[in-house]
Amino acid sequence: MKSSAHRLIFLTLLIALCAAVPASAQKLQIDHLDTLFPKAAETVDVTIDESLIKLAAKFLSSSKPDEAAIKAIVGALKGVYVKGVEFDRDGEYSEADIEKVRTQLHAPGWERIVGVRSRREGDNAEVYMMMQNDVITGVGVIVFSPRELYVVNIVGPIDPEKIGELRGHFGLPNIDFDWSGVGVRRYPKGDK
Numbered sequence: 001m002k003s004s005a006h007r008l009i010f011l012t013l014l015i016a017l018c019a020a021v022p023a024s025a026q027k028l029q030i031d032h033l034d035t036l037f038p039k040a041a042e043t044v045d046v047t048i049d050e051s052l053i054k055l056a057a058k059f060l061s062s063s064k065p066d067e068a069a070i071k072a073i074v075g076a077l078k079g080v081y082v083k084g085v086e087f088d089r090d091g092e093y094s095e096a097d098i099e100k101v102r103t104q105l106h107a108p109g110w111e112r113i114v115g116v117r118s119r120r121e122g123d124n125a126e127v128y129m130m131m132q133n134d135v136i137t138g139v140g141v142i143v144f145s146p147r148e149l150y151v152v153n154i155v156g157p158i159d160p161e162k163i164g165e166l167r168g169h170f171g172l173p174n175i176d177f178d179w180s181g182v183g184v185r186r187y188p189k190g191d192k
Contacts, residue, residue: 026130028104028140028153032097033083036149039092044084044150053077077156084150093149098142101151102126105140122146 037043048056053074060071074080085093105112105128114127122145130138141152 026107026109026138027079027081027155028101028151030081030083030101030151030153032100033085033149033151036085036093036097039087040085041088042084042086044082046080046082048080050078050156053080073158077154077158079153079155081153081155082151084148086148088147090146092147097149098144101140101142105142110138110140 034045037045057071057074060067062068062071087093104110105126109130109132110128111131112126112128114125116123116125118124124142124144126142128140129136130140135157137155137157139152139154139158141150143150143152
């Protein structure tokens, strides 16, 4: 009987601790995409945790407007994670690769805010946000076409209007999301 009471207390404490962990602590599991790297013509693999973000922010100048804006945006982030693959041929990845990410983004707390499908062009994008007390605490993005697949996960509080300022930095694809849900515009590499 005594051990059952201890287990119940331990289980109650464990549940309480898990509930106390903020939603922003949830990082998407995207390492399964590493298995696609050997077949890909181009790959992107970015893992920037909180300590690296703080270190990188120290190198950004507060006196330069672009750098100061980025420094302000990334200061509260807990992590930026990107995986991406581009192939020379169609069909080198499966729908299951996307579904493993999508399943996580359908968990409580996540809300899909943008869904773009183009049967004509084959370009697709989905943007999800995690909200906690009316604050965005995480962003998940899936961009895919027959020859490419990108997943971006930003963990931590961020102003959605400022996310566009991060594109092209920290390994994030140079993609502009129209937050009204109308569409996605790609920029040539090096352009904003």
